[in-house]
Each structure stands twice: as C-alpha cells, then as structure tokens.
Amino acid sequence: MKKTLLLLSLWIILPAFLLASDPDKKSDIMPEYGNWKTFTTKNGLPANKVYCVRVDGDRVWVGTSHGLALYENGDWRTYTVEDGLAHPGVLSIDVSELTGDVWIGTLGGLNRYSGGQFETFTQFNSGLANDVIYSVICDGKDVWAATGGGAGHYDTYRNEWAIYMERNAPMHEPWTYGVCAGDNKVFIAAWGGGVIEYQNETGQFRDYIDPDGEMEIDLFPDDGVVHDITTGVSHANGILWVATYFGLSRYDGTQWKGYFDHDSGLTSNFINFLKADGDVVWLCTDEGLSSFNSKRWITYKKTDQGGSRIYYNKGDTSSKTASTGIAHNFVIGVDFQDDDIWVATSYGLSHGTRIN
Numbered sequence: 001m002k003k004t005l006l007l008l009s010l011w012i013i014l015p016a017f018l019l020a021s022d023p024d025k026k027s028d029i030m031p032e033y034g035n036w037k038t039f040t041t042k043n044g045l046p047a048n049k050v051y052c053v054r055v056d057g058d059r060v061w062v063g064t065s066h067g068l069a070l071y072e073n074g075d076w077r078t079y080t081v082e083d084g085l086a087h088p089g090v091l092s093i094d095v096s097e098l099t100g101d102v103w104i105g106t107l108g109g110l111n112r113y114s115g116g117q118f119e120t121f122t123q124f125n126s127g128l129a130n131d132v133i134y135s136v137i138c139d140g141k142d143v144w145a146a147t148g149g150g151a152g153h154y155d156t157y158r159n160e161w162a163i164y165m166e167r168n169a170p171m172h173e174p175w176t177y178g179v180c181a182g183d184n185k186v187f188i189a190a191w192g193g194g195v196i197e198y199q200n201e202t203g204q205f206r207d208y209i210d211p212d213g214e215m216e217i218d219l220f221p222d223d224g225v226v227h228d229i230t231t232g233v234s235h236a237n238g239i240l241w242v243a244t245y246f247g248l249s250r251y252d253g254t255q256w257k258g259y260f261d262h263d264s265g266l267t268s269n270f271i272n273f274l275k276a277d278g279d280v281v282w283l284c285t286d287e288g289l290s291s292f293n294s295k296r297w298i299t300y301k302k303t304d305q306g307g308s309r310i311y312y313n314k315g316d317t318s319s320k321t322a323s324t325g326i327a328h329n330f331v332i333g334v335d336f337q338d339d340d341i342w343v344a345t346s347y348g349l350s351h352g353t354r355i356n
Contacts (some may be wrong), residue, residue, distance in 0.1 A: 032310070084111070092136045146179040150169075232272075265296075309322075
C-alpha cells in the first residue's frame with residue numbers, strides 16, 4: 001500500500017517537475033506582432049524619414065530628419081531648432097531613469113530636455129568630442145555619446161566630460177557609432193575597430209575585434225566579432241549583441257557566435273541598429289526587421305501591397321501574410337511599450353501590437 005501511494009505521488013509530481021526544470025519551455029516562445037499602423041507626415045510626423053524611436057512610459061519620442069516628435073495621449077507635438085533643438089536631424093534618444101531628462105543626439109550637438117527647456121552641448125561649449133551624435137545612453141548619473149570624433153562620457157553630478165578616441169583607448173580611429181551599458185560596463189561600437197569595453201570600476205579598456213583580420217569574409221567562424229565595422233551594441237540578460245554591416249555577433253562573456261543571412265533567419269547582413277529586449281534581440285536591417293532569441297527567428301517584411309510577409313526559421317517553409325505591415329523595409333530603430341512595438345523606418349513610423 002505504501003509503495004503504491006509513493007508511486008502515485010511521484011506520478012503526480014513528476015510532470016510538474018519536468019515542466020519546471022525545462023529551461024527552454026518558455027524561451028521557445030517568440031513574441032509576434034501585428035495590427036500595424038503607420039505614422040507619416042499625413043498624420044502627425046514632422047518628416048517621413050525616421051531615425052530613432054524611444055519609449056518613455058506613456059510617451060513615445062521620435063527622431064526624424066526634420067525635428068523631434070512626441071506622441072502622447074494620441075496627439076503629436078514637434079520640437080524644432082526654434083524650440084532649442086540643436087539640429088533638425090535627430091539620430092538618437094534616451095531617457096534618464098534617475099531624473100526623467102530626455103537626451104537627444106543630433107547632427108549638430110547633444111540636447112538635454114529637462115523641465116520643458118533644451119540645453120545644448122557642442123564641441124565648442126563643452127567637452128563633447130564631436131557634434132554628430134550617432135548614439136546616446138544614460139547609465140545612472142553618466143551619459144555616454146557615440147560621435148564622429150570619439151566616445152564622450154559626461155558625469156552629470158560633477159559636470160565633467162571625458163573623451164575617448166584612438167589616443168587614449170584601443171580604437172583604430174575616433175569614429176564611434178553605438179554605445180550601450182550592462183554588467184557595470186560600457187560597450188562602444190567603434191567603426192573599423194570592433195567593440196571597445198570600458199569597465200566602470202577600474203576605468204580600464206579592452207577591445208574585441210575580428211581575429212582573422214579579413215574585411216571581405218568571416219574566415220574562421222565564431223572566433224570573435226564577425227567584422228570590425230560595427231554599427232551597434234546592445235546588452236541584456238548577460239548577453240552582448242553586436243551589429244555590423246556584415247552580420248550579427250552574440251557574446252555570452254566566454255564564447256562568440258556569428259549569424260549571417262545565408263545560414264540563419266537573419267533577413268540581411270546589413271544591420272543599421274539592434275536592441276535586446278530580455279532574451280530577444282531585434283535587428284533593424286535594410287531588408288526588414290528580424291527578431292531572434294538564440295534559437296528561433298521571426299522576420300517582418302513589407303509587401304508591395306502594403307501588408308507584410310512574416311518569415312520564420314531558416315529552412316522553415318512556413319510563412320504567412322498579414323494585411324498590415326511595417327512602413328518600409330529599410331528599418332533604422334525599434335523600441336517597446338508593454339505589449340506594443342514601435343519601428344522607425346526610412347519612410348514612416350510603425351506601431352504594432354503583440355498577437356501571441
């Protein structure tokens with residue numbers, strides 16, 4: 001009798017134990033989006049060329065070629081140079097979790113929007129390395145900017161600037177294109193120089209480059225970053241993702257893994273921007289938007305009819321067509337708002353909702 005009860009209890013407990021111990025059960029679920037709506041100059045944007053998008057709670061900040069746009073409570077508002085914006089071309093946006101200040105990287109300087117006022121930093125009135133700001137992030141009290149003349153670090157408490165370039169950091173040239181923070185480190189995408197890691201505690205640098213030194217091909221797979229021309233970096237859940245114009249790299253702190261459009265679900269090797277959201281990384285390419293959770297791929301591409309074609313893993317013949325889709329296949333930015341997604345493209349801003 002006791003033996004029967006023991007076996008019965010194990011039979012009840014075992015399935016729950018197996019389910020709880022299966023780490024891939026949840027990670028296999030990829031978020032999928034649909035019900036797309038496009039915003040252009042016809043319904044509120046100051047320009048159709050959208051460089052970036054950044055969600056701030058109920059507000060959505062959008063950088064365009066003709067000003068900064070804010071979407072809030074269903075309405076649009078535009079900020080221009082007349083309002084204090086450094087330049088009409090807005091390339092990057094981030095929001096400080098400490099203060100709520102909005103930092104705006106433009107083609108003519110860096111703005112801080114605080115208390116309804118714009119403050120402008122340039123290489124002439126501050127320690128900013130260059131006025132072309134490709135990327136800006138807030139990391140606690142620190143603001144980092146990737147510029148055409150090096151990476152800039154601004155300590156907002158001390159009001160002090162530091163500039164990092166080939167003279168004082170392991171960079172081949174001063175052109176930096178992206179920056180992100182994670183694990184008490186800052187990672188800089190250096191054009192032609194791979195990825196530069198800065199350790200906050202020690203102030204020390206190290207670089208990650210393509211070990212084979214080949215510019216045309218990735219000669220030895222998974223030996224490092226796939227290419228030295230890096231266009232963006234994003235860090236989440238202990239994983240560093242690196243975008244290049246020649247493919248995608250994943251680094252877990254020990255091993256590198258490369259992904260290309262010919263051997264994975266990546267829609268194009270030409271990656272303009274990337275953003276990791278939990279276990280999923282989103283790749284903004286010249287041929288659509290791809291997402292990947294280290295196992296599964298989903299790609300969104302606009303069709304000629306204005307809808308979208310959704311593709312899944314490489315070699316998986318299953319795909320489907322939706323009546324709505326992203327605004328354009330040249331994708332430049334992406335961000336998330338609860339179960340919604342916002343996508344910046346070269347011809348409009350797209351908003352989608354999660355459907356799974």
